[in-house]
Amino acid sequence: MxxxxxxxxxxxxxxxxxxxxxxxxxxxxxxxxxxxxxxxxxxxxxxxLENYRTIFTDESWYSGYINSLKYVVINTVLSISFALPAAYAFSRYRFLGDKHLFFWLLSNRMAPAAVYALPFFNLYSAINLFDTPWAVALAHCLFNVPLAVWILEGFVSGVPKEIDETAFLDGYSFPKFFVKILMPLIASGIGVAAFFCFMFSWVELLLARTLTSVNAKPISAVMTRTVSAAGMDWGLLAAAGVLTIIPGALVIWFVRNYIARGFALGRV
Amino acid sequence: MDKTVNQKAWFLVLPVFAIVAFSAILPLMTVVNYSVQDTFGNNQFFWNGVGWFKELLDPSSDLGERFFASLARNLAFSAIILAIEVPLGIVVALAMPRHGWTVALCLVIMALPLLIPWNVVGTIWQIFGRPDIGLLGYSLNGLGIDYNYVSNAFDAWATVVVMDVWHWTSLVALLCYAGLKSIPDAYYQAAQIDGASRWAVFTAIQLPKMHRVLLIAVLLRFMDSFMIYTEPFVVTGGGPGNSTTFVSIELVKIALGQFDLGKAAALSIVYNLIIIIVCWVFYTVMTHAGADRDNNPGSA
Incomplete structure (x- = not known):
């Protein structure tokens, strides 16, 4: 049926x-x-295994992976820690301009990266963050923070309000309640939000490529090196591609039981 | 859920506001600034008013022609992939097993394309579609179909569309699957007792339950296809000719290729406005759908 x-x-x-x-x-x-x-x-x-050997022994190749992982991790940590309190506020309270603010956040999730490429380049050059993992991590916050707020708001709303009230009656301070009671209750939601931040930061290329030149070059940009005067090095390109799939596959395996609900952004 | 009014909640939202404002408003101000100025180089700018916007929105000028052409291509692309991915995603979600170890296996395989960096998605299809070394291109040519995405505009479009279906249908399917899973078994039993047909079960039970997640799916798919850049850029580079040059590709060409700041900025602003308007329409529809459901809990 x-x-x-x-x-x-x-x-x-x-x-x-x-x-x-x-x-x-x-x-x-x-x-x-x-x-x-x-x-x-x-x-x-x-x-x-020659193609893989090249990647693992040549620093300019494997440092690409390390650079990518660096900004992805920084971005995930930043996004989640900023989004958590906001998600709680949106889920529990009404305040001046809340709906407009939520919409504005959402609209940033939809903003085309191409629009921001050039201004970001100027901005991060001006504050001396150009070509560091921080520049890419902060740039990716543009779409990951709103997304994390959106997902976490759904999960926080799933926690009955009575739990907050009981905790405050029991004398919990707000920070203590947040860390000791709320966060364990929405642990799966935090996992899902982290998964999505990881995902969208890992797969994005345009901003990551624009904001780095040498020291923080992500793997996706390094991959363009396989085009040379002698033609394409297809084997090497394919090996590099396979290696970029692996982190994603690992992450999926860990969150497999929450994927479905996560993709519905905690709103089923 | 009834919420209490509490202005202090702003303190909890402030960090998010600050970081997103830093990444969104500051750059946007730069863009607005560029869009009303012109330069002859040397960092000397002068006021140009709405000149760039006039040129952009005038289809007879070079810039306007490029903008409207890429916009039309992009809208056609979004319409095609929505028309394929949404029904296909629903069908796949309905075909998913409900219990057992196969569920986890299906979920993992389906989520796999979503976690592949976008340029690698492009690379995969670039290799897969090549007539000389790719399985798809080789087999198609072997079957007597003259397929070459580099020189033939139709083949390039077909490749980009199939690639997007490959890449994103799983997102729609996973969303629908989540919606389907939330339907209690009692609904199906009631339908069985009533002797409802398979189609009736779909239209009366499953589709209404998927309504909200489908809205999210359509919104996400429309937005992401409307600003698609990396995947078609890697596969076709916007060609052959300009046949797969979508708005983002055009924009990056103008901004980072020609360094035509004024034109690029004007295009950025119009592009962003379109996105915000569409986003607002969806958001209103979504919140209204949510409000309806909250008001009549029995009917959902």
Whole structure:
């Protein structure tokens, strides 16, 4: 009664459609360039780890990963710690301009990164943060903080108000109530919000590329190096691509039980 | 939930306000500043009033022509992917298993494309679609279909659309799945007793329950497709010709490629205004839908 006829076939086809391009990338990353260019093979006939070895031994490659992870982590921590109190306020109180403020926050989540690329470049150059992970982390706050507020507000609203009142009657101060009672209650919500901040900061390229040049260059920008005078180094490009999928896959595995609710932004 | 009026709540919101204002209002002021000035280089600016806006909104000028062309392409793109992704996402959500270990497996596989950096998404499809080394391009050409996304505008569009469907349909599906999961079994049992058809169950129970999440899905998908940049840029570079140059790609070309600050700023402001208006419409519809539900808890 719940599902539809032929659901297994539909689902199988869809999952194959999702996995096939990823398989092709993985497949190519284990091939030599000679094999990629000369023949069409469905799996690597002469499997090689050479592409991965290049990435893990060349500093300009692996530092790209470290740089990316740096700003993603900074951004996630910043976004969550700023958003938590605000989410509580939006969920529990009415105050002057609350609806407009919430809408304004939301509209920033939708703002096109292309609009901000140039002004951010000027702004972060002016305050000497250009080419540091902090510049990218702060820039990504533009869309991640509103998103975190939005998600967390949904989860805080799921906590009955009586719990707050009881805690205050029991003599809890506000900060103590917040850390000791509220945060454990919405732990899954915090996890989901962190997941989304991680996700949107990890996948964004335009701002990350514009705000860095050498020292903080993210992996996605390093990947463009594979185009050289000798043509594309497809194997290396594929290997670098595979390595960018892995952190995401790991994070998904940890939050898999909350993904569905998280994607509904805590509002089901 | 009834909320109490408390102006002190502003203190809790202040940090968020400060950090978003820093990232949003300051740069926007720069943009407004650029949009009304012109320069001959050397950091010397002079007042140009609404000149750039006039040029931008005049389809007979070069800038206006480029703007309207990319806007039309972008709207067509958003319409196409919404028309594909929303129904497909609903179907996939309905096809999801409800219990057992397969649920976690499906969820993880479906979420995978969402966590791939956008330029890597572009790279994946760039490789996958190439006629010489990509499985898709090779097979299509093997089947006798002349497919080449680099030289043929239709193929380029098809590739970008399929890529977006691959990338984002799971978001719609996961949202719908979350909505479906919140339906108590009792509803289905009641439907069974009434002898309701499969279609009736869908229109009377499942669709109303998915209403809110679907609104979020359409909003997110519209916005993200309206400001799409990285994926088509990596695959087609906006070409062949200008056939896949969307608004963001055009904007970055003008701003960072030609360094035409005034034109880029005027375009940015109009672009942002469109987004804010659409966002406001959705937000109003969403809050009204929420208010209706709160007022008649029985009907939801």
């Amino acid at each position: 719940h599902s539809i006829p032929g659901r297994r076939i539909i689902l199988a086809l869809y999952l194959i459609f999702l996995l096939l391009p990823i398989y092709w990338l993985v497949n190519m990353s284990f091939k030599t360039n000679a094999e990629i260019v000369s023949t069409m093979t469905l799996w690597p006939h002469q499997p090689t």
